[in-house]
Amino acid sequence: MLDLKGLCAGYGQMKVLHGIDLTIEQGEIVALLGSNGAGKSTLNNNVSGIFQPTAGQILFEGQDITGLPPENVVDLGIVQVPEGRRIFPNMSIRENLELGSYRRGKPRRAENIDKVVDVFPRLEERFSQLAGTLSGGEQQMLAIGRAMMSEPRLLILDEPSLGLSPLLVEEMFSLIQRLNKQGLAIFLVEQNVMQSLEIADRAYVMENGSIVLLGEAAELIDDPDLKKSYLGL
Amino acid sequence: MEFLGFSLPSYGWSTVLGSAISGVFLGSIYALVALGLTLIYGVLHIINFAHGALLMLAMYAVYFLWSGYGIDPYLAMLIVVPGGFFFGYGLQRLVIGKASHGKDEIILLVTLGIAIVIENLSLFLFSASERSVLVPYDLDGIDLGVTYAVYPELAALGGSFLITLALWIFMTYTDTGKAIRAVAKERQGARLMGINVDHIFAVTFGIGVACVAAAASLLVPTYAVHPQVGSLFVLIAFTVVVLGGMGSFVGALVGGFLIGVTEQLGRLYLGESLGVITISVIFILVLLFRPTGLFGAKSG
Known part of the structure; x- marks a missing residue:
């Protein structure tokens, strides 16, 4: 559904993303995990058309949407619930x-x-x-309700659990699962590793603007590299 | 009557009331000019220094439509209001927005520059002499008992009310109006919902100029046009906007009437030249006790 090919992006002279490859299939929940400053929101906002990538391609259902302005990205049904x-x-x-x-x-x-x-x-x-x-x-x-109003086909959620109480976080993740069960593809960008992996189909781990780890969510949970690269243990 | 050591002339209540009523008429024009200014400030977060120059330009347009084609100044509204909208839209989209690169301090200078260009171009093209429209009805009116209200005054009041009402309905019930309010507070969120912020900025600027064009139509039957006429009104409009609370519609309306009435009463008691200082006095007094203006939102 969504394909990122060698996506590079940044702000002025500062390079943030160094060639990201990422795919999301119809009906999936794909998690993008990484700590603060890894470049997760930069990635989102390049997909949403807020920023223009410096290199690489963004494909949506085979159509090249690299550099489309935000309103045309929304027209296609890619809708972001931003951080904050x-x-x-x-x-x-x-x-x-x-x-x-x-x-x-x-x-x-x-x-x-x-x-x-x-x-x-x-x-x-x-x-x-x-x-x-x-x-x-x-x-x-x-x-989230506001984003649902636009009948999204791919919903990007940027840190939906941020600032919520543990009980609400639980509620939020089960809601994401419910929305997905109705057929909505979800790109979940989170710092909350364990809970994200519990509901995701696949996950990517990002560090300093590059993907360092990817795979089935169920397998990543037990991956020693995840703890090493992400949690620094 | 004595006040702070000054001996003020004493008038009967009907003179005072009459003066206040003419202040209401004047205030309605101030309100309309301020409305455009406050809208632009509230959404784009810039002070449009070109506002007065645009008012002057619109007044010339109304004047030339009358002198060249015999179009009645009020009827000219049907031309100058849409014309003002598109002019403002283009000005923001093609000049101000492009030149500013999103930096507020540059926008300020750009609007100031536009004002200087327009004013001096008008001086060059139209000369400094005053021009007046002669309408057959400018002295007809209705006797209100305490004062005689001429039709242009009544039109100014009625027109300002209708335009404010129309603008309020537009902002409350249409998607574009809602998008304008959304962009005013949350640009990034608006972008992500597919609202084209540059377009909305230009629409807002266009509406601001359209307000000024409407004010021009309402002004021309009673005010002479000259290249400096804009600065006269816009200085007061700035006062009205700050007094009413930056970005507040109700504030612009109430502030306009308050300033209009104050000015007329000031003139009655202190004379034509000294009377105008009452505007500054009331301005300072309000800001002393309510720094955010009468209807301004608390900061933050």
Whole structure:
């Protein structure tokens, strides 16, 4: 579905990604693991079109989408839930969800709001409340709900568990699993190694802008190299 | 009547009320000019120094449509408002946005530069002399008892209200309006939802200029046009924006009326030239007690 081939990227003179090869197949959960500063968000934002790669290719269902602007990436159904949620704090929950379908899924906006509310009943209770007043966990739900409004085909989740209580993290990961069971391909970018590997099909481990380890999630869990390279043990 | 050692003339309540009412009419124009300014500030986070020059340019457009084609200044709104929108859209998309490379301090200088270019070009092309539109109805009006309101004043008030209302509806109920509000606070989040931020910036700038163009139409029947006319209004509009709270619509409206009424009452009591200082006095007083302006959001 998504293919990254030799992707290089950075900011000005600073090189961050050094030739990343990565694939995501239809219906998979693929985890990208790595510590802070490994280049995970840079990778996401190059896929989403926020930044332009310096070399390499991004293919989506065989189509070259390298360098497409963000709105056209969203048009194709690649939607990112960014780190830090990035919800619209000055707008109501309803308006946040509505803007999720700014580019895609507009004709089915009302239906999709109902669907999101089914998944996150807590959002409905606060429909007209400003999003900025929500708790961290609720904001994360809203950010995912907002992305779901655009009927994504590939959902990129950047650190969805960041800043959540352990209980909420548990809830968040089981939700990701549920969304995946409905057929949605998910690219899960996380620092939370163990829980990510539990729900992922495959995983890549990133270090200093390169992939250092990859494989089936079930096998990676017991891989001594994972502990060595990622946890530094 | 005596105030701080000054002996002020005393007037009957009807004179004072009449003066206040004419301040409301004047204030509605201030509000409209400030509305465009506050919108641009709220979304692009820049102070548009070209605002006054654009107002002046729009006033010339209205004037020439009247003198050249006999188009009534109010009717000219149908041309200058869309024209102002597209001019503003192009200006942001092709000049300000491109020249600034996303740096706010450069944008400031770019808008200042545009103001200088427009003002001096107008001086060169149109000369410094004042030009006035003569409409047959500029002295007709309605007797309000305490004062006589001419039709251009009533049109200014009604027009400003309608335009503010239309803008509010647009910002609240349309996807583009919502996208503008989203971009104002969370650009990255907006981008990831497929909102083209550069387009939204340009639309916002276009709407700001369209507001100014509408104000120009409402002004021309009672105000003479000359290359410096913009700075007259925009200085007050800046005051209104800061007074009302940067980025606040309601603030622009209330601030506009407050300044308009203050100015007219100041003129009544202190005379034409000294009266204008009341604007600065009320400005300083409000900021002393409410640094974020009347309707400004708390910082952060």
